[in-house]
Amino acid sequence: MEDPWVTSPAPEAARTGGAGADLHLELAGPGGVRVRLMRALREAVRSGRLAPGTRLPSYRVLAADLGVARNTVAEAYAELVAEGWLTARQGSGTRVASRAEPLPLARRSPAPRSRKPVHDLAPSSPDAAAFPRAAWLASARRALAVAPSEAFGVGDPRGRPELREALAEYLTRARGVRADAERIVVCPGFANAVRILGPLLPGTVAVESYGLPFHRELIAASGAATAPLVVDEHGARVADLPATGAGAVLLTPAHQYPMGGPLEAGRRAAVVDWARTTGGTVLEDDYDGEFRYDRQPVGAVQGLDPDRVVYLGSASKGLSPALRLGWMVLPDRLVDDVLAVKGARESWSGVTDQLVLADFIARGAYDRHLRRMRGIYRRRRDRLVETLAAHAPHITVRGIAAGLHAVLDLPPGTEPSTLAAARRLSLAVDGLTPYRHPNSPMPPLDGLVVGYGTPAEHAFPTALNTLLATLPPPP
Amino acid sequence: MEDPWVTSPAPEAARTGGAGADLHLELAGPGGVRVRLMRALREAVRSGRLAPGTRLPSYRVLAADLGVARNTVAEAYAELVAEGWLTARQGSGTRVASRAEPLPLARRSPAPRSRKPVHDLAPSSPDAAAFPRAAWLASARRALAVAPSEAFGVGDPRGRPELREALAEYLTRARGVRADAERIVVCPGFANAVRILGPLLPGTVAVESYGLPFHRELIAASGAATAPLVVDEHGARVADLPATGAGAVLLTPAHQYPMGGPLEAGRRAAVVDWARTTGGTVLEDDYDGEFRYDRQPVGAVQGLDPDRVVYLGSASKGLSPALRLGWMVLPDRLVDDVLAVKGARESWSGVTDQLVLADFIARGAYDRHLRRMRGIYRRRRDRLVETLAAHAPHITVRGIAAGLHAVLDLPPGTEPSTLAAARRLSLAVDGLTPYRHPNSPMPPLDGLVVGYGTPAEHAFPTALNTLLATLPPPP
Numbered sequence: 001m002e003d004p005w006v007t008s009p010a011p012e013a014a015r016t017g018g019a020g021a022d023l024h025l026e027l028a029g030p031g032g033v034r035v036r037l038m039r040a041l042r043e044a045v046r047s048g049r050l051a052p053g054t055r056l057p058s059y060r061v062l063a064a065d066l067g068v069a070r071n072t073v074a075e076a077y078a079e080l081v082a083e084g085w086l087t088a089r090q091g092s093g094t095r096v097a098s099r100a101e102p103l104p105l106a107r108r109s110p111a112p113r114s115r116k117p118v119h120d121l122a123p124s125s126p127d128a129a130a131f132p133r134a135a136w137l138a139s140a141r142r143a144l145a146v147a148p149s150e151a152f153g154v155g156d157p158r159g160r161p162e163l164r165e166a167l168a169e170y171l172t173r174a175r176g177v178r179a180d181a182e183r184i185v186v187c188p189g190f191a192n193a194v195r196i197l198g199p200l201l202p203g204t205v206a207v208e209s210y211g212l213p214f215h216r217e218l219i220a221a222s223g224a225a226t227a228p229l230v231v232d233e234h235g236a237r238v239a240d241l242p243a244t245g246a247g248a249v250l251l252t253p254a255h256q257y258p259m260g261g262p263l264e265a266g267r268r269a270a271v272v273d274w275a276r277t278t279g280g281t282v283l284e285d286d287y288d289g290e291f292r293y294d295r296q297p298v299g300a301v302q303g304l305d306p307d308r309v310v311y312l313g314s315a316s317k318g319l320s321p322a323l324r325l326g327w328m329v330l331p332d333r334l335v336d337d338v339l340a341v342k343g344a345r346e347s348w349s350g351v352t353d354q355l356v357l358a359d360f361i362a363r364g365a366y367d368r369h370l371r372r373m374r375g376i377y378r379r380r381r382d383r384l385v386e387t388l389a390a391h392a393p394h395i396t397v398r399g400i401a402a403g404l405h406a407v408l409d410l411p412p413g414t415e416p417s418t419l420a421a422a423r424r425l426s427l428a429v430d431g432l433t434p435y436r437h438p439n440s441p442m443p444p445l446d447g448l449v450v451g452y453g454t455p456a457e458h459a460f461p462t463a464l465n466t467l468l469a470t471l472p473p474p475p
Numbered sequence: 476m477e478d479p480w481v482t483s484p485a486p487e488a489a490r491t492g493g494a495g496a497d498l499h500l501e502l503a504g505p506g507g508v509r510v511r512l513m514r515a516l517r518e519a520v521r522s523g524r525l526a527p528g529t530r531l532p533s534y535r536v537l538a539a540d541l542g543v544a545r546n547t548v549a550e551a552y553a554e555l556v557a558e559g560w561l562t563a564r565q566g567s568g569t570r571v572a573s574r575a576e577p578l579p580l581a582r583r584s585p586a587p588r589s590r591k592p593v594h595d596l597a598p599s600s601p602d603a604a605a606f607p608r609a610a611w612l613a614s615a616r617r618a619l620a621v622a623p624s625e626a627f628g629v630g631d632p633r634g635r636p637e638l639r640e641a642l643a644e645y646l647t648r649a650r651g652v653r654a655d656a657e658r659i660v661v662c663p664g665f666a667n668a669v670r671i672l673g674p675l676l677p678g679t680v681a682v683e684s685y686g687l688p689f690h691r692e693l694i695a696a697s698g699a700a701t702a703p704l705v706v707d708e709h710g711a712r713v714a715d716l717p718a719t720g721a722g723a724v725l726l727t728p729a730h731q732y733p734m735g736g737p738l739e740a741g742r743r744a745a746v747v748d749w750a751r752t753t754g755g756t757v758l759e760d761d762y763d764g765e766f767r768y769d770r771q772p773v774g775a776v777q778g779l780d781p782d783r784v785v786y787l788g789s790a791s792k793g794l795s796p797a798l799r800l801g802w803m804v805l806p807d808r809l810v811d812d813v814l815a816v817k818g819a820r821e822s823w824s825g826v827t828d829q830l831v832l833a834d835f836i837a838r839g840a841y842d843r844h845l846r847r848m849r850g851i852y853r854r855r856r857d858r859l860v861e862t863l864a865a866h867a868p869h870i871t872v873r874g875i876a877a878g879l880h881a882v883l884d885l886p887p888g889t890e891p892s893t894l895a896a897a898r899r900l901s902l903a904v905d906g907l908t909p910y911r912h913p914n915s916p917m918p919p920l921d922g923l924v925v926g927y928g929t930p931a932e933h934a935f936p937t938a939l940n941t942l943l944a945t946l947p948p949p950p
Contacts, residue, residue: 030648039648042774046778081740082737083773083774084740087740097744124629128624128628129624129627131624133620133622136619136827137616141612147608149604149931150603152604152795154599154796155797173505265559266559268559269559269572299554303517323825323826324823324825324826349825350663350824350825351797352798352828353827356827456624
């Protein structure tokens with residue numbers, strides 16, 4: 001492409017000419033004359049049209065050429081000298097700084113992204129199209145109107161008090177959490193919470209045999225090893241936790257991820273007793289506790305002993321993972337340590353979204369949105385189950401009482417071919433295998449983890465049909 | 476405080492009575508009958524009023540007591556059993572789970588926070604009261620209306636394309652940065668950027684002899700050592716950088732922090748040449764480059780060589796540190812590595828604020844806000860300088876051409892007593908000493924770092940008078 005600003009000169013000629021290069025600069029674009037002149041000169045140097053060492057015309061000459069004030073040219077030169085583009089020496093005029101080759105910056109081609117699948121049944125994401133924009137904006141209007149000035153200064157490392165108060169009320173009421181604002185710390189999400197808590201955990205953290213590999217990696221990155229607990233239809237077998245040593249265990253009690261069962265009542269009590277007896281800590285990942293279809297959501301284990309259980313939740317499933325808003329409800333003894341590790345502001349969430357979510361919760365808009373989405377996801381869940389019962393009765397579905405995903409059991413050995421079929425049909429869906437802890441004593445299972453929350457409403461039926469088409473035939 | 480829900484029983488009596496405890500539950504608060512009953516029962520267990528093992532009344536008895544449906548009581552019991560609060564065994568009725576002592580949760584007293592100073596001249600924060608709420612909200616309205624649905628799903632690790640496009644245009648135009656959207660990565664701020672870049676830097680990072688101790692700590696936390704460069708009136712003495720080895724250097728070229736000078740033109744070129752010759756990397760911390768009072772802001776060093784300089788900026792000074800919005804403009808070779816380290820979503824900024832800032836920049840509201848604030852801060856700066864000239868002519872002020880802070884030179888040995896005087900008058904202000912790199916070859920200086928951006932407009936004159944009152948008398 002021809003540079004529009006500089007049509008000549010040959011640098012050689014310019015270097016010899018006493019009056020400096022004969023520039024034909026076009027002062028295009030926004031800004032005043034000086035700004036446009038500076039931009040044109042920078043561009044000429046960058047593109048290599050003005051070679052290092054080239055002498056520029058005097059103020060007088062260039063000003064006359066361009067029909068601008070001499071002072072404007074003088075100022076532009078001076079600023080470019082200050083920026084390092086030009087050099088000025090008494091008696092030798094203004095020259096292009098003598099530096100290594102000018103750098104034609106290749107415009108980076110877009111990163112090779114994995115092609116977006118046509119049908120998206122990958123788990124872990126709610127329906128992005130259902131984000132309640134109008135209600136969110138209404139809360140933004142109110143929240144920005146009433147927020148004190150100090151909200152926009154450097155704030156409390158725990159997060160905005162408005163949000164922590166709203167969360168304390170909401171989590172107590174809706175999730176059976178024992179929360180008060182003083183022990184809530186707002187953070188950008190579960191991963192950040194684990195990164196912050198990691199250094200405070202002991203050398204080994206027990207995890208469920210099936211769980212997000214990413215969570216195991218986070219714990220490993222914090223320097224702790226993970227030890228797998230067997231998962232059965234009652235959740236994790238917490239009786240296998242080590243009887244001594246102040247250990248830690250990460251659980252998904254409301255809805256085992258990905259297998260889908262709630263942690264059975266006796267085990268809920270047992271894991272709390274284990275923590276009390278050993279001095280251990282339970283990390284409760286309540287990632288989608290609000291979405292339960294058969295009856296009221298199961299309350300949080302944390303309510304049984306807030307001094308032994310760290311409760312971790314977020315708005316990622318209820319509203320959007322793009323908000324980057326999560327929360328920890330901490331035992332008193334951990335608050336100061338967490339704040340010390342959290343430290344500087346990098347782990348803080350943006351204050352406006354915190355203020356907006358506080359209003360959104362306090363006004364009941366969060367409850368209304370969750371209720372609406374619960375209906376939508378429940379219908380999708382029903383449709384998934386009915387479709388499979390009608391067209392693929394040989395496939396068992398588990399974990400359908402709650403959440404935004406289900407696990408489909410596949411005949412042994414058929415997971416790889418099923419995933420290959422899904423790829424061919426451009427269907428995003430997870431295989432069960434990566435969820436399994438590599439050291440799990442449980443035999444490997446073939447399965448699919450199907451997220452029915454992800455598609456937009458209109459796209460769900462087609463995604464479901466595509467899923468059917470990928471399933472292995474009856475034996 | 477008396478628990479309002481349970482006025483009796485004595486657990487002993489309850490355990491013996493065949494009909495179970497005589498509960499006087501008050502179903503207060505929001506929610507349906509079942510929810511309120513569950514809350515009252517949980518509260519009674521938590522507070523210890525219902526001891527472990529206590530047998531509860533039958534559905535029929537409690538329903539009659541409370542005047543509610545038997546089914547409601549049955550459901551409440553069943554859910555509390557599922558949650559681990561109660562146990563139900565055939566023939567022995569429903570009992571409070573036999574667990575360790577109930578836990579009266581002491582309400583955590585608010586963390587002992589350092590008392591907010593009356594007068595705030597601590598550096599590094601803009602005037603929080605000046606946050607442009609109305610314009611921000613107008614942008615929010617537009618941005619939420621036009622954003623595609625996928626904005627609320629799991630997005631691009633680099634940040635929203637709308638914001639990266641707006642930043643590319645803005646940084647090119649206003650800061651002389653060579654930016655395109657493909658090489659911009661949005662992050663929550665400078666500290667997060669350094670945490671991400673840290674693992675990609677070599678073993679030693681050169682830093683300015685005077686700088687934020689927090690930045691040195693961040694680099695140390697990433698496993699690299701820091702080596703101090705002498706800072707003089709022309710900025711950091713980059714000629715002292717090691718001549719071999721692909722090192723890295725962190726600079727504040729537009730406005731040395733805290734000393735205040737811009738990096739001199741020859742040094743700007745020299746540091747880029749150093750990076751090219753040695754294969755090194757320059758980290759350019761452009762923390763307040765927009766605020767320059769004597770003339771146009773000095774353009775970014777990054778413009779001289781975008782393949783050798785990482786440009787780091789944020790909205791923390793221009794708008795608010797509470798937004799947690801920053802950006803890196805990266806050399807092509809670093810983009811993939813940065814995204815790999817950035818990894819999961821914990822380092823992502825909230826999407827709504829990204830969308831709003833994109834609109835805010837694109838509509839010119841950011842420029843307008845910066846122009847307004849530049850006028851305000853410039854008047855404060857002038858007032859600071861005039862006040863000192865009139866009332867404390869023995870105190871030299873440096874770094875007044877730009878930014879939101881100035882350095883006041885103090886007579887040798889007087890920094891500690893000056894800071895003590897400030898504390899007595901409840902004035903927040905920084906001493907210069909902590910800014911000095913512990914291994915710096917420069918002699919220690921006594922001084923104050925005065926942030927004139929922080930107070931609200933109305934509070935500034937009083938803060939200034941208080942500052943005057945803390946200064947040591949003329950020798």
